Amino acid sequence: MRSIWNGAISFGLVSIPIKLVNATESHSISFRQIHLSDGGRIRYRKVCELDGEEVATAEIGKGYEEADGSIIPITDEDLAQLPIATAKTIEIVSFVPADEIDPLQMDAAYYLAANGPTAAKPYTLLREALKRSRKVAIAKYALRGRERLGMLRVVDDVIAMHGLLWPDEIRVPEGVAPEGKVSVREAELDLADALMATLGEVEMDSLTDEYREAVEAMISAKSEGAFEPAAEAEVEPAGGKVIDLMAALEKSVNAAKASRGEATAEEAGVTPIRRKTAAAAPKAVGGKKSTSATKKTAAGAKKTASAKSTATRSASAKSTATKSTATKSTSKAASAKKAAASAKKAAPRKRASA
Numbered sequence: 001m002r003s004i005w006n007g008a009i010s011f012g013l014v015s016i017p018i019k020l021v022n023a024t025e026s027h028s029i030s031f032r033q034i035h036l037s038d039g040g041r042i043r044y045r046k047v048c049e050l051d052g053e054e055v056a057t058a059e060i061g062k063g064y065e066e067a068d069g070s071i072i073p074i075t076d077e078d079l080a081q082l083p084i085a086t087a088k089t090i091e092i093v094s095f096v097p098a099d100e101i102d103p104l105q106m107d108a109a110y111y112l113a114a115n116g117p118t119a120a121k122p123y124t125l126l127r128e129a130l131k132r133s134r135k136v137a138i139a140k141y142a143l144r145g146r147e148r149l150g151m152l153r154v155v156d157d158v159i160a161m162h163g164l165l166w167p168d169e170i171r172v173p174e175g176v177a178p179e180g181k182v183s184v185r186e187a188e189l190d191l192a193d194a195l196m197a198t199l200g201e202v203e204m205d206s207l208t209d210e211y212r213e214a215v216e217a218m219i220s221a222k223s224e225g226a227f228e229p230a231a232e233a234e235v236e237p238a239g240g241k242v243i244d245l246m247a248a249l250e251k252s253v254n255a256a257k258a259s260r261g262e263a264t265a266e267e268a269g270v271t272p273i274r275r276k277t278a279a280a281a282p283k284a285v286g287g288k289k290s291t292s293a294t295k296k297t298a299a300g301a302k303k304t305a306s307a308k309s310t311a312t313r314s315a316s317a318k319s320t321a322t323k324s325t326a327t328k329s330t331s332k333a334a335s336a337k338k339a340a341a342s343a344k345k346a347a348p349r350k351r352a353s354a
Contacts, residue, residue, distance in 0.1 A: 017115035107163035191249035198256040
């Protein structure tokens, strides 16, 4: 891979010669501007404003425009002579846990390649130190006319560097979040969790740019003269439509599970919210009639409860009286038996005395 920058990593007093290589590439399809009437290509020519002549790329330099419109020429040599340590050096300033880096700061990615045999040992030392510490290195470097911030981390056996935006380049998200207080029910969160679990993980290598593939197929068909426009797909407007969130989540879970041949949301143990049907209220013309009906119902309930209580007490009293009468009768019978037995014992004694 072709290097875009040569310099060194400054790791304390250790200097590691490196080459900077782009770690990413764009596969987007490029289009040219054409003249619609005859298909001729439209080109942009670089013309000098003073003499009106077209200028070749080799004759074009840089300049800073002041407020009055005058231009101050700036050369690469001028920039290289700036008293900045990062002009040709990636200067490591600290080591921090990777989760302290806000993903919003992430910019372009590069691979850092050891530049020459003497760089192999210190390069490997830094790589292994980063692995063992489980941290990333924060560095400053200069590229394309400005000083930048970078993050060094290990990818396989290579040190990679991500360009970082400066903290003051991250905009505060004012007015982005939904306005007002929005509440989310536990049942909705349960269904969202079920949907996330159903979709699961994906192999990143399996993801493809379907739009680019469709454009390439269209270009191929047009070049062969066999292109037929497809019917325009109907797309529902995205904004302003009120949806039943629970129903949409349930359908999403079931559709995802069906596509994987798995159980539906209910079979998976997620119970959807059932909408309760409100009972029909009695018709009333005004608030007073409704209140009166309520009072009558309450009074009727009290009378019924009172009657039941009275009947219960009466039955209890009758039961008590019956038990009392039976007890008295039993007591009288026992007394009569005792008296008869005493009389029998007394009769023989009288006869003997006579």
